[in-house]
Amino acid sequence: MSGVAHKVVVVGGGIAGVSTVAALRAGGYDGSLTLVDAGGLPHDRPPLSKDYLAGRRGLEQIALQPPEWYDTQSVRLVTRARVTALRPASGQVELADGTELPADRVVLATGGSAARPPIPGARGSAVHVLRTVDDADRLREALPSARRVLVVGAGLIGAEVASTLAGLGCDVVLADPVARPLSAAVGPDLAAWLHDQHRARGIHTVAAGLATLTHTSSGVEAALVGEGRARVVDLVVLGVGMVSDTGLAEAAGLDVDRGVLVDAGQRTSNPAVLAVGDATRARADGTRVEHWDAARSDGECAAATLLGRPAPARPTPWFWSDRHGRHVEVVGRMADADHTVARGCFGDEPFAVFGLRGNLVVGAASVDDGLAARTARRLVAGAIPVDAAQLADPSTNLRRLLRGG
Ligand SMILES: Cc1cc2nc3c(=O)[nH]c(=O)nc-3n(C[C@H](O)[C@H](O)[C@H](O)COP(=O)(O)OP(=O)(O)OC[C@H]3O[C@@H](n4cnc5c(N)ncnc54)[C@H](O)[C@@H]3O)c2cc1C
Structure with a gap:
């Protein structure tokens, strides 16, 4: 497919998708523009492990844009709708209810889902992950009857969840086989200092991975690698990474390798389809960045490609984390x-x-x-x-x- 885009459909209303539509309009794109998301009004994800989980901010306060913004930008926002198929050859995108949206270009911004380790008991009702608003709501609802919490994984999300739950009065055990998580990102000294801050706030840190979870009437028995005796907790939160959502891309025959493969202009192996954000992996060097600002910048880059312009200079990588x-x-x-x-x-x-x-x-x-x-x-x-x-x-x-x- 070649030529200028007239009908763009963006699949996924996270920061990558919303940034794409904003940059398209800011760049002068005046064709039809549709943003489809399986959830409600597009909202931001970082607060889910911080102020939203703590109950300090509600859903309307974490919206990426106010509802009226989509009208002022002439963006057709289709919420609570799941895209089930891309048909680039016939210029269509299909929704779960059978609706077909015309699309001469599609931008995949489908993000991903929280990973679960392949261990016994990882899917019990007291075992939580944190990726979506529904995940955060489910976790919040479980907290009043949970005092003893095991957080598995002390990377960015695990550390933030441990911090938030300790602040809410839970007894938190934070387990990670790596003694100084985040060393590669912040250097070993700061990684050690950051990990020490958990202990200073009463969190019990354990340098061990999770072996099994057994659900009993008195709680969840969590066996950590190398520990003789299981720890009994009321609730477990798994913070062990994310898996890119590549199902639509695979079904449409795009090149996928643990992420939709994209070039520097966010082009996939199909010229009518671009991809942005956590769903992607760089074709050139295999890197995947799972941070907010990278997803935002991907959207700007995809918009430039759709407008037939060179990719803007990438900002220096940057991310943040709030804990304690x-x-x-x-x-x-x-x-x-x-x-x-x-x-x-x-x-x-x-x-x-x-x-x-x-x-x-x-x-x-x-x-x-x-x-x-x-x-x-x-x-x-x-x-x-x-x-x-x-x-x-x-x-x-x-x-x-x-x-x-
Ligand atoms: C709890 C949490 C805290 C975080 N904190 C930070 C932080 O402090 N700093 C930082 O830099 N980064 C943080 N991140 C990472 C950052 O939020 C992500 O990198 C960013 O949200 C990725 O944006 P995205 O748009 O690519 O994907 P997502 O935000 O996952 O959005 C994808 C969207 O696509 C929709 N979708 C998927 N499939 C379909 C379909 N078939 N049809 C329709 N819609 C579909 C989903 O509903 C979803 O809304 C955090 C992430 C999480 C989960």
């Missing part, structure tokens, strides 16, 4: 650093750790230090050489470093 009242931001790729420099007093917020390769910043992680994170993004993007001693000195004006010293 602290805002953690991670920029670039700390794993590429050959040495690190701490700015401020390590462990005494605000502080940041910069990863350098030679005299170039390649990554950074900050705790309650937004200015350091924003500066790091620009230092990485601009490949601006820095003096390590100046970077470490909290009295150095970071904006001066952006000007090259």
Whole structure:
């Protein structure tokens, strides 16, 4: 299929899909534009493990856009509708109720679902995952009768859930076979410090994986690898990653390998279909990024491709995590650093750790230090050489470093 798009259907109303439609309209696309989602009004996902789970924000407060925005953007929003088939050859998308939507271009923004480990008992009623609003509601409803909680996986979502549930008064055990989770993203020292914060808040951390779950009348018996005796808890939350939703792409014959394979312009192996966000994996190097800002930026890139323009420059990778009242931001790729420099007093917020390769910043992680994170993004993007001693000195004006010293 070639030529200019006139009828675009975006499948999935997460940040990647909503960003795609917003960028299309902002870029001057004036053809028909339909956004289909299996859920209700498109909402944001990060609050589900934070303020939404804690009950501090409701559904209307986490909407990605207010309901009227879709009208003002001339976007036809079709909610509570599941796309069941893509028919790129005949220019159609089929919904579960049999409705066929005309589409000369489709953008797949289907995200993914929470992974469950293939172990006995992983699907019992007291075993929760957290990906959707329904998951979060189910977990919240179970909390009043649950005091003892096991969170499996201390990565981003597991750590946030453990923090939120401890804040709600639960006795939390946080199990992960990795002693210092997130080391690759934030460096080993900050990873150790972050993990210590769980213990400081009364969470019992265990360096062990989950072997089995047995459901009994007095709770769930959780056997952790290497422990002689099972732990009895009221509720288990699995935070062990996500699986891209690639079913539609596979059925339509697109190239899929643990994600819909896309090029730098978000094109799939079918020229009429693009894909964005957590559903995708880069064809060139196999990377998959499961963070909000990457999904948002994918949408902008897909819109540029649909408008026949070159892909915009990608922002420096960035994600955040909130736990125990602290805002953690991670920029670039700390794993590429050959040495690190701490700015401020390590462990005494605000502080940041910069990863350098030679005299170039390649990554950074900050705790309650937004200015350091924003500066790091620009230092990485601009490949601006820095003096390590100046970077470490909290009295150095970071904006001066952006000007090259
Ligand atoms: C609990 C939680 C907390 C997070 N916290 C952070 C954070 O603090 N910082 C950060 O950077 N990232 C965070 N993330 C990751 C971030 O939210 C994701 O990377 C981002 O939401 C991915 O967006 P997406 O649009 O690709 O997919 P999704 O948000 O998963 O959206 C996909 C949408 O597609 C719809 N869909 C799927 N199949 C169909 C179909 N066949 N028909 C119609 N609709 C369909 C789904 O209903 C869904 O609404 C978090 C994720 C979770 C789950």
